[in-house]
Amino acid sequence: MRMLRSFLRGLLLFAVLAVFLAAWILLPWQGLLALALALALWMALTRSGRQAASVTWVGVGTLRQRLGASSVVVVGIAGVVGVLVALLAMAEGYRHTVSSSGSTDTAIVLRGGSSAELMSVLSRDAITVIERAPEIARDAEGRPLSSAEIVVSANLPRRDGDEGSVSLRGVGPMGWAVRPEVRLVEGRRFEPGRRELVAGRGAQRQFSGLEPGRTVRLGNQVWTVVGIFDSNDAMASEMWADAEVVASSYRRGSSRGAVFAALTDPKAFNAFKATLAADPRLQVEAETTLDYFSRQSEQLSKVLRWIGIVVGSIMAVGAVFGALNTMFATVAARAREIATLRAIGFRGAPVVVAVMLETMLLALLGGILGGLLAWLVFNGYTASTLAGGVATLDFEFRVSPGLLWEGLKWALAIGFVGGLFPALRAATLPVTDALRAM
Amino acid sequence: MKYFHLVWAALFRRKTRTLLTLASILAAFLLFGMLDGVRSTFAQVGRNADGAQRLQTVSKMSIVETLPLSLAPRIAQVPNIEAVTWANWFGGAYQNPRNQLFTFAVADNYLDLYPEVQVDPAQLAKWKATRNGILVGEAMMRRFGWEPGQTIPLQSTIFPNSDGSLNWAFEIAGVLSGGESDSAAFTEALILMHYDYFEEATPYVDNTVGWYISRVSDVNRSDAAARTIDALSQNSPHETRTMNEQAAFAAQLKQMADIGLIVGSIMGAVFFTLLLLTGNTMAQAVRERTSELAVLKTIGFSSGSVLAMVLAESVLLVLIGGVLGLGLAAALGPVVGAASNGVINLPPIGWSSWALGLGLMVAIGLLVGALPAVRAMRLNIVDALAGR
Numbered sequence: 043m044r045m046l047r048s049f050l051r052g053l054l055l056f057a058v059l060a061v062f063l064a065a066w067i068l069l070p071w072q073g074l075l076a077l078a079l080a081l082a083l084w085m086a087l088t089r090s091g092r093q094a095a096s097v098t099w100v101g102v103g104t105l106r107q108r109l110g111a112s113s114v115v116v117v118g119i120a121g122v123v124g125v126l127v128a129l130l131a132m133a134e135g136y137r138h139t140v141s142s143s144g145s146t147d148t149a150i151v152l153r154g155g156s157s158a159e160l161m162s163v164l165s166r167d168a169i170t171v172i173e174r175a176p177e178i179a180r181d182a183e184g185r186p187l188s189s190a191e192i193v194v195s196a197n198l199p200r201r202d203g204d205e206g207s208v209s210l211r212g213v214g215p216m217g218w219a220v221r222p223e224v225r226l227v228e229g230r231r232f233e234p235g236r237r238e239l240v241a242g243r244g245a246q247r248q249f250s251g252l253e254p255g256r257t258v259r260l261g262n263q264v265w266t267v268v269g270i271f272d273s274n275d276a277m278a279s280e281m282w283a284d285a286e287v288v289a290s291s292y293r294r295g296s297s298r299g300a301v302f303a304a305l306t307d308p309k310a311f312n313a314f315k316a317t318l319a320a321d322p323r324l325q326v327e328a329e330t331t332l333d334y335f336s337r338q339s340e341q342l343s344k345v346l347r348w349i350g351i352v353v354g355s356i357m358a359v360g361a362v363f364g365a366l367n368t369m370f371a372t373v374a375a376r377a378r379e380i381a382t383l384r385a386i387g388f389r390g391a392p393v394v395v396a397v398m399l400e401t402m403l404l405a406l407l408g409g410i411l412g413g414l415l416a417w418l419v420f421n422g423y424t425a426s427t428l429a430g431g432v433a434t435l436d437f438e439f440r441v442s443p444g445l446l447w448e449g450l451k452w453a454l455a456i457g458f459v460g461g462l463f464p465a466l467r468a469a470t471l472p473v474t475d476a477l478r479a480m
Numbered sequence: 481m482k483y484f485h486l487v488w489a490a491l492f493r494r495k496t497r498t499l500l501t502l503a504s505i506l507a508a509f510l511l512f513g514m515l516d517g518v519r520s521t522f523a524q525v526g527r528n529a530d531g532a533q534r535l536q537t538v539s540k541m542s543i544v545e546t547l548p549l550s551l552a553p554r555i556a557q558v559p560n561i562e563a564v565t566w567a568n569w570f571g572g573a574y575q576n577p578r579n580q581l582f583t584f585a586v587a588d589n590y591l592d593l594y595p596e597v598q599v600d601p602a603q604l605a606k607w608k609a610t611r612n613g614i615l616v617g618e619a620m621m622r623r624f625g626w627e628p629g630q631t632i633p634l635q636s637t638i639f640p641n642s643d644g645s646l647n648w649a650f651e652i653a654g655v656l657s658g659g660e661s662d663s664a665a666f667t668e669a670l671i672l673m674h675y676d677y678f679e680e681a682t683p684y685v686d687n688t689v690g691w692y693i694s695r696v697s698d699v700n701r702s703d704a705a706a707r708t709i710d711a712l713s714q715n716s717p718h719e720t721r722t723m724n725e726q727a728a729f730a731a732q733l734k735q736m737a738d739i740g741l742i743v744g745s746i747m748g749a750v751f752f753t754l755l756l757l758t759g760n761t762m763a764q765a766v767r768e769r770t771s772e773l774a775v776l777k778t779i780g781f782s783s784g785s786v787l788a789m790v791l792a793e794s795v796l797l798v799l800i801g802g803v804l805g806l807g808l809a810a811a812l813g814p815v816v817g818a819a820s821n822g823v824i825n826l827p828p829i830g831w832s833s834w835a836l837g838l839g840l841m842v843a844i845g846l847l848v849g850a851l852p853a854v855r856a857m858r859l860n861i862v863d864a865l866a867g868r
Contacts, residue, residue, distance in 0.1 A: 114760045121753035125746055155646040157577045160544065161638045163684075195542040197721075206735055207542060261541035262719055292545070293717075337578075353511060353746060360507030360750075364757040367500040371764060428735045 055466075059459065066455050071447060094392035094399075097383060101376070101400045108375070111368045112404055118361040119408025119456055120415065123449040125357060127416035129350030130448065131439040132425065133343045139437035140339035140429070143275035144331030146308040148220060151301040151318065154325045158338065159193050159300045160433075164326065166296040171323055172303075177314035179304045181219065188303035189214035192285055194292045195433050196260040198249045208245055209280040209433040210260065212288030212298075220304050224277060229254035229269030234284045237291070240269040242278035244436030248426050252281070263291055276335065276429070279436045302331070338429070358456050365460025369401050373468045380468050381476030390469035397465035398458070405457025409450040416449070417441040483785070487792045490769065498797070501761045505801025506808065508754045509837060512747060513809025516833040519743045522733055532699050534593060535561075535706055536728045537692040540719040546688035547718050554712050555694055560705040562697045565590045566689040570678065571638040572648075572671060574624065580637065581620065583671040585678035591615075593695050596659065597667050603628065603654025611677050613653035617668035621655055628652050634671075639682040648681075693725075751844065759848040762794045766852035773856050774864035787857040794849030795842055802841035806834065 085091040105112055151172050156162035164172075169190045178186045192212040200206040215234065218224065232238035241252040257264050265283070272278055289295065305311055308330075315328045329337075373380070380393055421441040429435035492498055537555065539545035549566070556564045565587045572583030584590075588608055591597055599607075599615060607613045616626060626632060631651045641648050650673060658664025679685050694709070696702045706722035713720045723731070733739070766773070773786060810829045 110763070111760055114757055117756050118753050121749045125749050129746075155577050155635060156637050157573075157580070158637075161571055195544050197540065197542050200735075204731060204734065261539075261545075262715065262717070292541070353515075356507050356511045356514075357750060357753075360504040360511075360757075361753070363500045363503040363507070364753075367497055367504075367757070367761065370496060370500070425737075426735075427737050428732070434735060 055462075059462070062458070063455060066451065066458075069451070074451075090389055090392055093388055094395040097388065097392050097396035098399045100379075101396050102403065104376075105400070108372060111371055115365045115368050115401070115404040115457075115460070116408040116411065118364040119405050119453045120412035122354060122357040122361045122456065123409050123412025123453050124416045126350055126354035126452060127413055127441060127445050127449040128420045128439070129353060130347060130445050131416065131420050131441045133346035133350060134442060134445060135425075135437050135440040136346065136427070136435075137339045137343035138440050139274075139435070140276045140343075141332070141336040143273075143277055144333070144335035146311070146330050146332050147305050148331045149303050149305055149311060149314055149328050150331050150334045151303070151326050151328045152299075154327045156327075159191075160195070162299045163297050164190070164299065164301065166298075168324055168326065169298060169301055171321060172301050172318065172326065175303075175314055175317045177305055177310040177317060179306045181216075185216070186303070187216055187219050188301055189217040189220045190285065190298040190301050191217065192289055192292075192294055192298045193280075193300075193433075194288060194294075196281075198258060198260070199251065200248055200434075201250045206249060206434050207428065208249055210239070210288060211280045211282050212285035213282050214285050217282065217285075217302075220302050221273070221277070223275075224271050224273040227270050227272045229267075232268055232283055235287065236266075236284070237263065237287055238266045238268045239281045239283040240271050241267055241281045243270060243272040244278035244424075244426075245281055245434070246270055247424060248279070248434050248436050260291075276435060279426075279429075279434055342427075354452065358452060361456050362459050365401060365405070365456060366463060369397065369461055369464035370467065372400075373397060373464045373471075377468075377471060377476045381471060381473045384471075384473050385477065393469045394465040397468050398461040401461025401464075402454055402457040405453045405460070406450070408457075409453025412453065413441075413446045413449045417446065483789055483792075487789055487796060490765070490789070491793050491797060493765070493769070497761060497764070501758055501797065502801040502804070504757055505754060505798055506805040508750050509802040509805025509841070510809050510812075511750055511805075512837060512840070513806045513829050513833065514812075515743045515747060516836065517809070517813070517829050519739055520830055520833055522739045532702070532724055532726055533695050534725040535694045535696060535702060535709065535722050536725050537694065537709055537720050537722040538690075538728075540710075540721045543691075545718075546685070546690055547692065547713075547720060549687040549689055551692065551713065551718075551720075552689075555692060555709055558694075558705055558708045558712075560696050560698055560701050561709075562695045563589065563593055564692060564694045565593050566675065566692045568675060568678065568685065568688075568690040569638070570671075570673065571636050572634045573637055574632070574634060577635055577637050581634075581671055582666075582669055583634065583636075583673065585673050585675045587675050590672065590693075593693055594667075596663065598657045598659050599654050607653035610651055610653050611674065612648075612650050613674065614650040615654045615656050615672045616652050617656045617670045618658070619665075619668035620671060621652075626652055628654060636682075639678070639684050642681045642683070751840070755844060755848055758794065758798060758844070759851070762790075762797075762848050762852045765793070766790060766856050770859065770864050771867070773859055774861050777859065777861050778865070783857045786859070787853045790853035790856045791846060791849040794852070795845030798841045798845035798848070799838075802837060806837050 083091075085095040150159075151164070152159065152162040153164055173186045173188050173190075178188050180186055191214065194210050194212075195207050196210045197205050198208050218231065226240070227243070229240070232240055239258075241249075246252040251258050252267055252270075254267055254269055257266050259265075271282070285298065289298070303314075305314060311328075311330055318324055318326055318328050383393065384390075420439040423439040424436060425439065426434050426436045537547070537551075539547055546568070552564050552566060555561060567584045567586040567590060570583040570585050572581045573579050574581060591599060591604065603615070607615050620626070624632075629652060631649055634648050634650055636646050636648060640646055656667055656670060656672070658667035675689070679687065694705075696705050702724055706724070709722045710720050776786060777783070806829065813828055
């Protein structure tokens with residue numbers, strides 16, 4: 043009978059914990075603020091609240107005596123949060139770099155059924171038809187702001203000595219006008235018709251020899267680097283040159299891969315898509331560049347996020363046991379003191395709250411420490427990967443405030459679970475036994 | 481060994497604490513098992529005797545450029561080259577263009593160069609006889625519920641068919657199985673079709689191939705063979721680069737991500753935390769037992785054996801947790817694979833991971849036990865018994 047009761051109680055506790063954690067994950071910061079406020083009010087206004095505050099105060103005041111054990115909780119949680127935030131920052135940085143390459147007022151047109159630029163082929167005739175669509179913005183002289191482009195990949199020596207693969211984008215005369223966010227930071231633009239290229243900042247960071255005035259060999263052809271551009275997105279990992287020259291160097295004739303077009307208005311996109319779909323001469327698919335680039339980054343950033351969460355969860359389980367250990371030891375060490383409090387009339391709730399608050403405080407410290415470390419070490423850390431398996435993409439880790447908040451939430455959740463059981467033990471300790479102990 | 485029961489009793493003196501610490505160690509080594517499995521799988525891709533025997537020839541310009549088919553007989557004449565085959569990327573997708581599959585159009589003798597890939601001889605013969613036949617990896621068959629003999633539609637994201645559309649129909653002639661080889665996971669997610677059929681049907685490809693694979697008879701002279709192959713096309717518009725398959729895989733992976741570095745830094749953080757945690761447990765355990773240790777010394781245990789006993793306790797603690805964790809990681813791999821229907825494949829834990837793990841366990845155990853053990857060894861009997 044007693045076993046059954048304690049089993050049922052354990053079950054109930056577990057259910058409460060599961061519900062709490064599920065709610066916790068969904069909680070926005072305003073919710074946490076409200077919770078903290080409610081707790082503070084309870085402590086200030088009610089009798090049991092004041093009791094809880096004073097017991098907590100004693101616990102926190104004596105933390106220094108348990109420095110070694112308490113630092114285990116702090117460092118353990120800092121480790122979890124640090125690794126979690128660093129892995130999520132990698133996913134976030136990758137997603138941000140790729141998806142910020144797009145916007146809602148530019149469209150990309152690919153051959154139907156092609157999921158990426160590199161696989162798409164558009165004939166000269168099709169491009170002419172596409173560029174006549176009325177939804178494409180025009181410049182002062184009435185020319186459409188659209189650029190038929192071709193992307194090929196080329197091998198170059200990386201800075202670490204190995205060969206790497208980089209995208210070489212052949213852009214049309216309007217290539218710069220379609221992307222006003224791309225700016226030249228060094229040298230000049232390439233001249234049409236000449237074997238000249240400008241390299242992105244990211245490409246320059248990953249590959250050697252991309253300095254203005256120097257020449258690079260792509261295959262058996264020599265190209266001159268004449269400038270460096272930057273755009274803080276995936277484009278910065280590319281090299282740009284004149285589309286005609288790229289197409290002839292890579293034997294692509296008059297066909298191109300994709301058309302990038304600036305629309306008259308973001309709302310014009312649906313009309314643009316309908317215009318292209320209605321034309322029987324075309325078998326193409328149009329997307330806003332925002333959608334296109336978001337889709338390109340979706341899969342990998344999701345995988346990276348998942349890896350972060352799985353690794354973080356396993357580490358968090360380890361940290362919970364570490365916190366449990368420490369807090370059980372703390373409760374055992376203070377058993378006499380707690381029993382005395384209960385003997386002179388303190389109720390169970392203030393004792394539970396006090397132990398929980400102490401653990402959460404340590405967890406908070408750990409969370410802040412871990413987040414800070416991840417931010418100091420990894421914010422702006424540059425890494426590279428092969429996007430789509432063929433071209434190097436240079437990106438920076440991004441430790442955003444949202445991620446730091448997420449890390450803090452994890453820390454508090456670990457502290458909550460790690461403090462709950464010791465707190466209950468403290469509150470249910472038989473007073474006489476505890477007083478007799480030692 | 482004769483003090484084992486003493487060490488064991490000391491370890492479980494406080495069951496809750498020991499169990500909680502064990503759980504933390506278990507979590508750390510579970511993570512270690514999974515991550516090191518991933519790392520060593522990536523490190524070993526292509527690193528087998530067959531891979532070292534195969535040379536891969538691709539365009540020097542970039543991996544997406546093609547090479548002329550006329551190079552094949554010339555490569556075959558290079559000294560030390562036994563056999564040549566070629567393949568082209570097809571860019572196949574099933575049902576949805578986003579659902580991309582590894583699909584290669586290969587020469588008929590392609591599988592001769594890949595003896596580790598197993599196909600039923602009757603099915604292989606059927607494939608060779610069926611123009612639009614394909615061989616499909618086991619994992620693919622399971623994933624989509626295909627049967628041999630079935631005709632399936634595949635979309636190419638790159639190459640149009642003779643009718644101008646991107647839709648192709650193929651008949652499944654046989655099943656590819658990777659057996660026990662290291663590359664089994666890759667083999668079983670592969671689809672192979674006939675290069676000849678592909679080349680005739682699509683207007684985009686005119687006697688060009690994506691890459692050549694050739695087998696050398698003497699591995700020690702493969703570098704010379706690779707240089708000779710590259711010299712064939714020197715100063716032509718189609719310069720090539722030839723590497724053995726291992727090196728080619730390694731170069732590609734290294735560009736993808738520095739897996740070793742990522743895994744290394746995660747494990748560094750995990751083990752640092754673990755060190756602190758178990759160190760704290762051991763320090764607590766020894767502090768609590770000060771008087772017991774003093775009694776042991778009083779009845780004649782030497783300082784050295786007290787030191788050894790505390791060290792043994794901490795090593796045992798880490799070993800139990802670690803072995804359980806690694807075992808759990810090993811058991812979890814197949815379970816996750818089966819539950820996700822083969823979509824997530826956790827690599828099995830090889831003996832090298834076990835060896836590394838066991839080494840780490842002993843090292844961590846010794847490290848966290850060192851301080852408390854020295855303390856226990858230096859214990860002054862009189863002071864300890866007096867509770868000073």
